[in-house]
Amino acid sequence: MAALIRSLRAVRSLRGLGSAVVVKTCPASQYSGLRRGFHRAVPLATDSKSDQTVPPPSHHEHYQAQEPRQGSSTFSTEQASASDPGTQHEDPWPNTSYQDQSGEQAEDYETEDQLQARILTAALEFVPQHGWTVEAIAAGAETLGLSAASAGMFDNGAGDLVLHFVGQCNVQLTEILAEEHNQVQLGQAEKKKTADFLRHAVETRLRMLIPYIDTWPQAMSLLLLPHNIPESLKHLSTLVDDIWYYAGDRSTDMSWYTRRAALTGIYNTTELVMVQDSSADFEETWAFLDNRIRDVVNMANTAKQVQATGEAVVQGLMGAAVTLKNITGVNQRR
Secondary structure, eight states, rough: OOHHHHHHHHHHHHHHHHHHHEEEOOOOOOOOOOHHHHHHHHHHHHHHHHHHOOOOHHHHHHHHHOOOOOOOHHHHHHHHHHHHHTTTOOOOOOOOOEEOOOOOOSOOOOOOOHHHHHHHHHGGGGHHOOOOOOHHHHHHHHHHHHHHHGGOTTTHHHHHHHHHHHHHHHHHHHHHHHHHHHHHHTSSSSOOHHHHHHHHHHHHHHHHTGGGGHHHHHHHHTTTTTTTTTHHHHHHHHHHHHHHTTTTOOOSSTTTHHHHHHHHHHHHHHHHHTTOOSSGGHHHHHHHHHHHHHHHHHHHHHHHHHHHHHHHHHHHHHHHHHHHHHHHTTOOOO
């Protein structure tokens, strides 16, 4: 019996020893499997890292990269471009140039107003042929490589063409008068008398109408249309004011208005005479202009004489009144 019990204990101890061996050997096998899996995963992780792409730069980094660099950075960029001629670099700044139908490309951006001014200036060449019409504007647009439909840009049609010409002539006259004024200031020319200067300025401005004199009555009728009158009067007042300014007028009293009103009348009446003048080189027109300017100068002198005479009469009456008071004893103290 005792031997049986000892044999059972031996069997149990053998079973416990076997289970311990199994428990201890299992982690080793698992560890070796994990180790083999780790070693297999290492090359894959290395390959995946090598295949990763660089993240795109941020907007700020991209902007800094596009800025022109000084010193060695610029030199290195030029070397890279020289070494690889096929590499194309994008311009970070927007392209503001334009290209018309003729294929000509301008460097700077052109506004709508500038484009309209170019079309109207080109259209003046066709005014003797087509008159002050939309057809002249369309012909001018075609010379610039634009479509004839570009004439639709002008809501006022032929009125815009006439007003553009009038403004252009006024600017040209102002430049001429400013240059002559500078020559006088530098002592390179003598200062003209007021009458001579006014005659010269008005004649210079009216001579700009000669290339279009046959069609100018049509232009004058367009300027008198109700919707064109405000701009027409604006150009006329600017013209007269510029002439008087370079004539040396710096008045601040009522004579400022009377002088400009008188010169406005002279210009308008001389313009009417000019469109009907058939003499050589418009001699009759310039003679009429001389007479009108002489009348204005005489009126100004007469006004000054009347004013001086009036002041003398007033002073004489006041002196007589004081004398009369003294004689009658009104001013005597009591």
